[in-house]
Amino acid sequence: MNNIKLPSEPDWFLWRSFLAVMDEGSLSGAARALGASQPTLGRHIEELESCLNAVLFDRTGRGLKPTSIAFQLVDPVRNAKSALAQAQLAVTGATELLDGTVRITASQIISHNILPAILKKARELFPMIELEIVPSDAVENLLLREADIAIRMFRPGQLDVVGKKIGDVPLRACAHQSYLDKHGTPLTPQDLYDHEIIGLDRQDDIIRVSKAIGFPLERQNFKLRTDSQTLIWEMVKQGLGVSFAQFNLIETTPGMVHIVPDLKIPAMEMWLVAHREVHKANRIRVIYDLLASELSAYTGAKM
Incomplete structure (x- = not known):
């Protein structure tokens, strides 16, 4: 008899690693997404290939390249993940325990x-x-x-x-009193152009809203830029410049001041x-x- 290795049924965690690699495009990306190590993900892929007796990825100098078999499997595996999540939802919904x-x-x-x-x-x-x-x-x-x-x-x-x-959460322009003491208080939207505006880096939320309300801002108007809104808030609290925040957050933070009341930002x-x-x-x-x-x-x- 020929020693033909028949496919075995892989554990679900192997399929999960496979799907993460397909979605993220690399072992390193999949490891970050799953909170696992890259060597662990590599072993999962090898074990899955061994279970299926199939090559799912070609090993290249640039990493793993999915084979045609991998592309055929990705949608059924994704559907299985969704079905398992639905099953867990049904169980979660049935419990009355606190x-x-x-x-x-x-x-x-x-x-x-x-x-x-x-x-x-x-x-x-x-x-x-x-x-x-x-x-x-x-x-x-x-x-x-x-x-x-x-x-x-x-x-x-x-x-x-x-x-x-x-x-509804109102939004207002704001600055810390220490910044206003040093640079003066802007009174009109036009005055803001002469101040240190702290804004987003790659995200365009502030730019999009500012244009919609007739106060156009561009990326270069932001003297300090980051896509972390918590960091923007911390920089404003330290007196680094002016920005925009939730009304109640400004109200409850010592030293923070509402500025430019005529600037009507949608809630x-x-x-x-x-x-x-x-x-x-x-x-x-x-x-x-x-x-x-x-x-x-x-x-x-x-x-």
């Missing part, structure tokens, strides 16, 4: 400046519930369980989610979002309701 884990995602600004006080109250009220926080300005996918609850500054467009508008909507199935779980529902109550107090909205 223990376990709740994963919350919010923007960097909300996570660092608003959430901690709410999380303290959550721990006091529900000590058996473990909380995981994902500070991110990216949109986490609730359907794939990247988060149980999301605080978003826009109306959710994803299907199969429960969304509650918390309120952002704040939404609290959870997957419809997850929202049935008692532990997630109580955290969701607590967040809704506390964030409504922050925005001044009536429950």
Whole structure:
């Protein structure tokens, strides 16, 4: 008889590593995405190829190049990942226990400046519930369980989610008093052009909104640039320049001053979002309701 090696059934974690490599385009990118080491991901790929008795990637000087077999497999594996996530959602939604884990995602600004006080109250009220926080300005996918609850500054467009508008968050131009003492206080939008404006680097949110309200800014107008909004806020607090922030955050931060009242910046909507199935779980529902109550107090909205 010929010694033909028949394919065996790989463990799911091997498929997960395979999908990460396909999505990220490299072992290093997949390792970062999964929080694993590059050698571990390499061993997973080799083990998966051994299980399937197939070559999924050609090894080149530039890394791994997917073969035609890999491209044929990627969509079925992605569908399987989604199906497993849906199954987990169904189980999560069925439990009524006030223990376990709740994963919350919010923007960097909300996570660092608003959430901690709410999380303290959550721990006091529900000590058996473990909380995981994902500070991110990216949109986490609730359907794939990247988060149980999301605080978003826009109306959710994803299907199969429960969304509650918390309120509108006003935005204002601001600076620290130490900066104004040294450079003077801008009184009109035009005055801002003569000041140290702190803005975004590669993202165009500020530029897009400024043009829409008749106060055009370009990237070169920002004397300090970063795509980290928390870093922008910290630089403004240190008196490095002027920028734009949430009204309530300015109000509650010592030394911060509202400037240029004639600059009318559109408010952002704040939404609290959870997957419809997850929202049935008692532990997630109580955290969701607590967040809704506390964030409504922050925005001044009536429950």
